[in-house]
Amino acid sequence: MLRLDGADLGYGGAPVLADVRLHVAPGERVALLGRSGSGKSTLLSALHGAAQARGLRVALVPQDAALVPQLSALRNVLMGRLDDHGAWRNLRTLVRPSAPDRAAALADLARVGLTPEADRAVEGLSGGQKQRVALARALHRGGELILGDEPLSAVDPRQSGALAEVLRAAFPTAILALHDVAIARAFATRVIGLRQGRFLFDLPVGDLDATRIEALYG
Numbered sequence: 001m002l003r004l005d006g007a008d009l010g011y012g013g014a015p016v017l018a019d020v021r022l023h024v025a026p027g028e029r030v031a032l033l034g035r036s037g038s039g040k041s042t043l044l045s046a047l048h049g050a051a052q053a054r055g056l057r058v059a060l061v062p063q064d065a066a067l068v069p070q071l072s073a074l075r076n077v078l079m080g081r082l083d084d085h086g087a088w089r090n091l092r093t094l095v096r097p098s099a100p101d102r103a104a105a106l107a108d109l110a111r112v113g114l115t116p117e118a119d120r121a122v123e124g125l126s127g128g129q130k131q132r133v134a135l136a137r138a139l140h141r142g143g144e145l146i147l148g149d150e151p152l153s154a155v156d157p158r159q160s161g162a163l164a165e166v167l168r169a170a171f172p173t174a175i176l177a178l179h180d181v182a183i184a185r186a187f188a189t190r191v192i193g194l195r196q197g198r199f200l201f202d203l204p205v206g207d208l209d210a211t212r213i214e215a216l217y218g
């Protein structure tokens with residue numbers, strides 16, 4: 001489904017990740033683990049490029065959520081489908097959503113527990129609520145693949161397991177950078193550990209043991 005064959009990934013100078021060889025098959029749920037700066041976002045960005053080149057429909061949850069602060073939660077969710085339509089239809093949707101569009105966006109907000117916040121401007125929401133708007137936008141977009149950069153980092157720990165389950169049910173294939181090893185264990189089929197721009201391990205989730213976690217974060 002997605003393949004990087006010896007790619008050097010970086011930002012112009014020395015590569016952040018050199019000679020990356022990675023194949024992700026349909027149905028895999030990959031957790032990227034590693035300290036801050038280890039290269040998770042860089043890898044996700046390259047995988048997004050590879051997915052676009054293959055014409056896959058991808059839902060994204062970027063690290064900073066990338067919402068429009070002045071617009072309501074509902075309108076931010078509607079943006080998940082903007083590139084499905086032309087400019088006129090999009091303007092109409094954002095100014096005055098049709099009843100079916102509004103109902104569909106509300107249903108996705110309900111999946112992340114944000115029904116009461118639907119008409120509130122995103123700038124007035126908490127960090128965790130903003131992140132849930134970004135998750136609802138990804139659900140609204142749908143697709144064969146979700147790429148997420150710490151998509152559960154700001155939500156209440158009691159909610160993050162349930163939200164991971166919502167994502168698992170909604171997307172056949174997923175690649176998520178995660179900071180929480182427990183969530184990675186519950187969500188992923190495969191875990192990749194990055195340390196200082198290197199793949200420390202790439203394993204079925206059942207093989208992730210304490211020694212490897214210590215090597216990654218210790």
Ligand SMILES: Nc1ncnc2c1ncn2[C@@H]1O[C@H](COP(=O)(O)OP(=O)(O)OP(=O)(O)O)[C@@H](O)[C@H]1O
Pocket residue numbers: 011016034035036037038039040041042043063
């Ligand atoms: N736009 C950029 N220009 C130059 N260097 C960058 C850029 N973005 C990231 N880097 C560098 O690339 C390396 C890997 O960063 P990356 O954001 O991929 O790590 P990360 O594992 O996602 O970290 P975090 O968990 O903090 O988001 C770091 O050394 C970082 O400073």
